[in-house]
Amino acid sequence: MVRRVRPARVALNTGAVLFCAVWMFPVYWMVNTALKPTGDTLSPTPKFLPFPMSLANFADAVRKPHFADYLVNSVIVTGVVVTLSVVVAFLAATALTRFRFFGRRGFLIGIMVIQMIPGPALLIPLFLSMKSLNMLDTLIGLIVTYSAFVLPLTIWVMRGFLHGVPVELEEAAMVDGASRFTVIRKVLLPLVMPGIIAASVFSFIVAWNDYIYAYVMMKDQSRYTLPVWLASFSTNIGTDYGGLIAGSTLFALPIVVFFMLIQRRLVVGMTAGAVKG
Amino acid sequence: METLAARATVVPEAAAPRARRRRSALPYVLLAPAALVLALVIGYPLVRLVLISFQDYGLRALFSGRTRWTGFANYTAVLHGDEIVPMLVRTALVCVAMAGGTLVIGTGVALAMRALGRRMRTLVTFCLIAAWAVPNVAATMLWTWLFQPTYGVVNWLLRLGQYDWTAHTVSALLLVWLLVVWQSVPFVALTLYAGLSQIPGDYYEAAALDGAGYWTRFRVITVPFLRPILLLVTVLSVIWDFNVFNQIWLLTGGGPDGGTTTLVVWSFRRAFASQSYGQGAAIAVLATALLTALTSYYVRRLVRAGEAW
Numbered sequence: 251m252v253r254r255v256r257p258a259r260v261a262l263n264t265g266a267v268l269f270c271a272v273w274m275f276p277v278y279w280m281v282n283t284a285l286k287p288t289g290d291t292l293s294p295t296p297k298f299l300p301f302p303m304s305l306a307n308f309a310d311a312v313r314k315p316h317f318a319d320y321l322v323n324s325v326i327v328t329g330v331v332v333t334l335s336v337v338v339a340f341l342a343a344t345a346l347t348r349f350r351f352f353g354r355r356g357f358l359i360g361i362m363v364i365q366m367i368p369g370p371a372l373l374i375p376l377f378l379s380m381k382s383l384n385m386l387d388t389l390i391g392l393i394v395t396y397s398a399f400v401l402p403l404t405i406w407v408m409r410g411f412l413h414g415v416p417v418e419l420e421e422a423a424m425v426d427g428a429s430r431f432t433v434i435r436k437v438l439l440p441l442v443m444p445g446i447i448a449a450s451v452f453s454f455i456v457a458w459n460d461y462i463y464a465y466v467m468m469k470d471q472s473r474y475t476l477p478v479w480l481a482s483f484s485t486n487i488g489t490d491y492g493g494l495i496a497g498s499t500l501f502a503l504p505i506v507v508f509f510m511l512i513q514r515r516l517v518v519g520m521t522a523g524a525v526k527g
Numbered sequence: 528m529e530t531l532a533a534r535a536t537v538v539p540e541a542a543a544p545r546a547r548r549r550r551s552a553l554p555y556v557l558l559a560p561a562a563l564v565l566a567l568v569i570g571y572p573l574v575r576l577v578l579i580s581f582q583d584y585g586l587r588a589l590f591s592g593r594t595r596w597t598g599f600a601n602y603t604a605v606l607h608g609d610e611i612v613p614m615l616v617r618t619a620l621v622c623v624a625m626a627g628g629t630l631v632i633g634t635g636v637a638l639a640m641r642a643l644g645r646r647m648r649t650l651v652t653f654c655l656i657a658a659w660a661v662p663n664v665a666a667t668m669l670w671t672w673l674f675q676p677t678y679g680v681v682n683w684l685l686r687l688g689q690y691d692w693t694a695h696t697v698s699a700l701l702l703v704w705l706l707v708v709w710q711s712v713p714f715v716a717l718t719l720y721a722g723l724s725q726i727p728g729d730y731y732e733a734a735a736l737d738g739a740g741y742w743t744r745f746r747v748i749t750v751p752f753l754r755p756i757l758l759l760v761t762v763l764s765v766i767w768d769f770n771v772f773n774q775i776w777l778l779t780g781g782g783p784d785g786g787t788t789t790l791v792v793w794s795f796r797r798a799f800a801s802q803s804y805g806q807g808a809a810i811a812v813l814a815t816a817l818l819t820a821l822t823s824y825y826v827r828r829l830v831r832a833g834e835a836w
Contacts, residue, residue, distance in 0.1 A: 262639060262642055262643065263643070263644075263647055265639065266639060266643055266647050266650070266651055267647075269636065269639075269651065269654070270650055270651060270654045273654045273655065273657075273658050273709065273712075274654045274657060274658070276658070276661075276666070276669055276670075276673060276709065277657045277658060277661060279669070279672075279673060279680055280661075280665075280669050283672065291678070292678050293678070294677075294678070295683070296678070296680045296683050338560045338561050338564065339561065341557040341558070341560060341561070342557060342558050342560070342561035342562075344557055345553075345554040345555075345557035345558040346554075346558070348554075349551070349553065349554035351554045351555065354554075357558065357562070360565075361565070364565065364569055366766065366818070366819060366822060367569070367573065367815060368766070368769065368770045368791065368811075368814060368815055368818055369770060370770055370772050370791050370794065370795065370811070371573075371576060371794075371811040371812075371814065371815050372569065372572045372573065372576065373795070373798075373811075374576060374579065374794075374798045374804055374807050374808050374811060375571075375572035375573070375575035375576045375579060375808070376568070376572045377799075378575070378579070378584075378589075378804065379571070379572060379575065381589070382592065394564065394567075394568055395568055397564055397568075398564050398565055398567070398568030398569050399568075399569075401561055401564060401565060402565070405561060455662075458662065459662040459663050459664065461663065461664045461773050461777075462772055462773060462776075462795075466799065477662065477663075477664040477665075480664050480665065480668055481664055481667075481668070481777055483668070489671075491672050491675065491678070494668055494672065495668070495669065495672055497668075498664075498665035498668045498669055499665075501662060501664075501665050502660065502661045502662055502665040502666075505660045505661070505662055506657060506660040506661065508660070509656050509657075509659065509660035510653075510656060510657075510660075513652070513656055
């Protein structure tokens with residue numbers, strides 16, 4: 251449409267390149283800093299290329315005390331939250347799409363309203379409850395908290411996908427003598443796989459990225475998750491920026507790679523839910 | 528609470544004849560685990576939040592477990608202090624500036640992506656996803672490094688000497704604003720672009736044949752098509768930006784001199800730094816009420832759209 255007007259096209263492309271440069275700059279600077287040798291990080295004139303390249307900053311970050319604990323904590327919490335929320339949401343979504351029952355509409359409105367509640371608002375009562383239950387400093391406390399936070403959306407997404415699967419398909423399988431369990435496993439599950447992936451991505455991000463709840467609930471240093479560890483970098487002994495940025499890079503890497511891989515699905519899943527409900 | 532994207536525009540389902548009407552306990556059994564977790568971890572704390580806001584809940588209560596009812600004392604303390612008015616104004620301004628900036632840039636990028644060639648578009652998408660994927664805390668730590676007074680690359684690029692961004696209210700707010708907008712634009716741009724690409728091309732062709740220029744086509748086709756998605760991302764942006772905590776807390780700690788303290792940060796400080804959980808809870812209740820009032824129009828619309836469930 252714009253092709254006829256050349257100056258407009260040039261302006262558009264220039265604008266796009268400029269935008270990319272600005273938006274990409276922080277990420278580029280993160281990788282650039284992380285890969286520099288330790289001495290080059292703190293130079294009055296910044297070096298724009300990480301040569302000579304060095305992994306010293308990464309080694310520095312990984313060798314910080316308890317790093318292995320934090321990694322394990324984060325992996326356990328994230329893994330359990332993803333599994334738990336997907337299973338629980340799948341069961342709930344099956345109930346919501348395959349049955350009509352009293353309270354169904356109320357439940358749907360309920361999970362929508364829950365999403366309007368600001369996350370930080372629940373921090374105080376949750377902290378106090380976990381304290382009186384002696385569940386501060388336990389991974390279980392965090393796991394339960396994150397699972398509850400992701401459930402409304404995961405249920406909603408799964409419900410959307412389950413809706414797309416015609417009931418006739420299951421009925422046909424039942425007529426053919428398949429048990430209800432077989433129907434769920436062999437017919438339903440493969441068809442809603444995209445929904446399961448979308449829900450897991452979402453739960454993964456929430457559990458992996460959360461800072462404030464872990465910060466408040468985990469007082470024992472060895473119980474920190476990776477985000478709390480990253481934020482505590484600066485208070486230890488001044489700030490070791492090389493290590494901090496290398497640590498941030500390591501922490502961000504799995505998600506960035508993952509986002510790139512599922513890029514297409516990410517946007518489709520997001521909007522498929524948005525438009526089709 | 529990351530995305531509510533899925534809730535967008537709920538298309539009423541045609542009376543759902545697909546669902547079974549037989550009465551059985553099975554749906555309740557399937558729903559039980561989810562309902563239990565939600566009731567325990569969200570329902571109960573929500574009730575408790577309101578209760579605590581009417582109690583004198585300080586350090587002593589924390590250790591003895593004994594609390595005293597104080598009526599509206601917490602609310603009075605919060606609402607009658609000198610802080611409340613600047614706090615509300617600041618929270619509103621910060622929220623509007625962040626959401627506004629995100630929406631304007633995000634919409635611009637989405638529209639530009641539509642007009643760009645395939646290769647340029649891929650490049651823009653790549654940059655957006657890279658920025659989007661960086662976890663909150665990692666991005667915030669990166670920001671402290673980019674804007675570090677002595678060795679930060681931004682001060683060097685802008686020839687600002689050893690300027691300390693967190694030492695002045697305006698630059699501290701700008702610092703937080705830049706971070707939040709940088710992180711939020713990708714979601715808005717990609718969601719809007721996905722919406723744009725669902726508009727059938729014939730519409731534009733037909734309009735062009737009728738002699739409609741770019742702006743007319745934009746006004747008559749693009750805007751109405753985009754309106755529901757635009758409404759969704761607007762409400763989401765307002766909710767998220769109202770609740771921004773990590774970025775402020777880790778970049779400025781609410782300073783300098785309370786200059787970047789919003790309601791959410793204030794509630795946190797009162798509760799966890801001043802050990803006055805009652806007042807913190809009162810602020811959280813007020814913040815939630817305020818946010819609910821702001822978004823109630825949208826919630827009502829959603830619930831109405833859900834009449835046919």
